[in-house]
Amino acid sequence: MRKTGKLDYIEMAAVGGTLDHVKSFYSAAFGWTFTDYGPDYAAFAEGLDGGFQAEVPAKPLPILYSEALEETLAAVEDAGGTIVKPIFSFPGGRRFHFTDPAGNELAVWGE
Numbered sequence: 001m002r003k004t005g006k007l008d009y010i011e012m013a014a015v016g017g018t019l020d021h022v023k024s025f026y027s028a029a030f031g032w033t034f035t036d037y038g039p040d041y042a043a044f045a046e047g048l049d050g051g052f053q054a055e056v057p058a059k060p061l062p063i064l065y066s067e068a069l070e071e072t073l074a075a076v077e078d079a080g081g082t083i084v085k086p087i088f089s090f091p092g093g094r095r096f097h098f099t100d101p102a103g104n105e106l107a108v109w110g111e
Contacts, residue, residue: 004072008065008109010050013058014042022052037091061097062106069094069110076108 002008014022023042026032034042034052043051066072069087076098077083084105085097095109 002065002067004065004067006065007048007062009063010048011056011061011063011107012050012052013056013060014052014054015056015058019052019054059105063095064106064108066108066110069096069108072108072110073098 019040019042023032023034026044027034030046032044032046034044036042037051040054041051043049064072073083073087073096080101081098083096083098085107087094087096090109093109093111095107097105097107099105
């Protein structure tokens, strides 16, 4: 069951090689399987769902879930977070990105 604020997904970069190279590594090393969503994104479901994305900064992006996206955005701002990408649509839902007071970037998504 998804609950607001729970870690739900993680996105990682596929830099320093190609997306196929990264998929081959995780497949060979750990037996992971992937679902491709276009040429620049491959998702996995290996305990914690996530995906690799080509051409993004080489830092993992933790993604939290929200049952009420606008309310969560307001709570993040009220708590001192900085919105770095306002709410936008993507295949599967909507999300926003923020940085916490330590400078870590996270995202929050909702359906």
